[in-house]
Amino acid sequence: MQSPPPLQEWLRRPLRYWYVDGLTEMAVGAIFSLLALTELVPGLLPPGPFKSLAQAILQPLVVIGGVLGARPLVRFLKERITYPRTGQVRYRQPGPYRRWLLGSLSFLVALGTAFLVTRIGAAVGKRWLPMASAFLIAFVTALGWQLHLVRMLILAIYILGAGIGVSISAPADPLDAVLFFGLVGLGWLASGGWTLWRYLRHTQPLDAVEDAG
Amino acid sequence: MTTPVPRWSDLDRLIHEPARLMIVTLLYAVEQADFLYLLHETGLTRGNLSAHLSKLEEAGYVQITKTFRGKIPHTLVSLTPAGRQAFETYRQQLSRFISTS
Numbered sequence: 001m002q003s004p005p006p007l008q009e010w011l012r013r014p015l016r017y018w019y020v021d022g023l024t025e026m027a028v029g030a031i032f033s034l035l036a037l038t039e040l041v042p043g044l045l046p047p048g049p050f051k052s053l054a055q056a057i058l059q060p061l062v063v064i065g066g067v068l069g070a071r072p073l074v075r076f077l078k079e080r081i082t083y084p085r086t087g088q089v090r091y092r093q094p095g096p097y098r099r100w101l102l103g104s105l106s107f108l109v110a111l112g113t114a115f116l117v118t119r120i121g122a123a124v125g126k127r128w129l130p131m132a133s134a135f136l137i138a139f140v141t142a143l144g145w146q147l148h149l150v151r152m153l154i155l156a157i158y159i160l161g162a163g164i165g166v167s168i169s170a171p172a173d174p175l176d177a178v179l180f181f182g183l184v185g186l187g188w189l190a191s192g193g194w195t196l197w198r199y200l201r202h203t204q205p206l207d208a209v210e211d212a213g
Numbered sequence: 214m215t216t217p218v219p220r221w222s223d224l225d226r227l228i229h230e231p232a233r234l235m236i237v238t239l240l241y242a243v244e245q246a247d248f249l250y251l252l253h254e255t256g257l258t259r260g261n262l263s264a265h266l267s268k269l270e271e272a273g274y275v276q277i278t279k280t281f282r283g284k285i286p287h288t289l290v291s292l293t294p295a296g297r298q299a300f301e302t303y304r305q306q307l308s309r310f311i312s313t314s
Contacts, residue, residue: 004311005231007304010238013254014246087250088289089243206249 014089016147021082022195023074025155029188031066036181038062039174081196084205127170130180134163137184151191158187221310227272228303232257233265237274240292241300248288266290274299 018024038058045051079088094102113136120132138159144152162183166176228237235255240246252262269275274296278289292300 004307005234005238007234007238007307010235011242014239014242017250017254083247083249086253088247089250090245092242092244 012147014091016149017086017089018091019144019147019149019195020086021078021199022192022197023077023081024070025188025192025195027066027070027074027192029185029190029192031062031070032181032185032188034062034066034185035059036178036185039177039181043174043178081200085199085203126173127176128167130176131163131167133180134160134184138163151195155187155191159184162187224306224310225299225303227268227274228299230265232261233269234303236262236265236269237292237296237300240275240290241297245289245291248290251290269296272296 038054038061041058042051042054045054082088093099117129117133117136121129124132138156141152141159142156144155163180166180166183170176171179228234232255236251239251239254248262248266251257251266252259255262257265266275266277270277273293276291276293278291280287280289
């Protein structure tokens with residue numbers, strides 16, 4: 001008897017396609033690296049109004065800029081790198097109600113996560129904050145396994161290792177946050193860079209005549 | 214009352230063909246995909262893919278839009294509501310068929 005068609009795998013493929021070029025991972029890596037810089041820069045500034053201003057606005061700026069700017073930037077790059085090579089996919093967008101629901105849910109999850117991390121930090125000591133954060137970031141990263149992205153599992157293990165390593169070595173504040181965010185950012189950048197390098201090696205843009213359907 | 218056991222002959226023949234089933238399944242997960250993407254994912258030849266898309270278009274299951282990206286022809290394919298419904302029905306029939314066989 002014939003085996004049934006792998007419909008679930010075929011349904012997963014277009015969703016996995018978003019990550020085929022590693023650009024999204026590189027964008028996430030860039031955000032984490034910038035977060036590391038926001039921890040580093042105020043520490044380098046001499047005490048004064050500039051230092052206070054940097055401490056107050058740099059991190060919110062990076063987070064808001066990252067959330068708003070990453071997706072359009074990735075889409076812009078995909079239009080130039082990915083779509084001419086392996087084709088374009090337009091994903092189904094949620095309706096206004098669902099979008100509002102998702103936005104609210106994301107906000108609540110972010111708030112809850114921040115609260116949880118702060119509570120854990122207060123309970124077990126600030127030293128273990130990178131490890132607690134690493135567990136959360138690794139968990140979210142490992143969700144990539146739903147799309148059968150093995151590298152996301154490897155990345156999750158690396159993030160856990162980075163968090164545990166920073167917590168155990170316990171560098172002085174703010175070096176712990178700089179190291180942790182920097183290592184996480186580097187991990188995402190390396191994973192994305194490797195994926196992009198492999199993608200570019202195995203694909204090439206089709207010329208005008210070939211592209212005709 | 215029990216649901217009648219579906220027969221192979223009840224399945225939508227147009228979708229049941231493996232290449233077309235793959236095309237429809239890929240399109241079901243997205244709003245729109247272009248010819249190049251379908252070509253890469255299905256592994257079909259250009260001629261084969263065009264022929265299957267034409268059959269699906271004739272049945273009203275897909276909508277094909279031909280545009281230009283700069284000077285390059287660009288063919289966009291999307292599943293119509295009828296195509297979406299046909300895939301859902303096929304999927305239900307298939308899962309019932311598998312669970313009862």
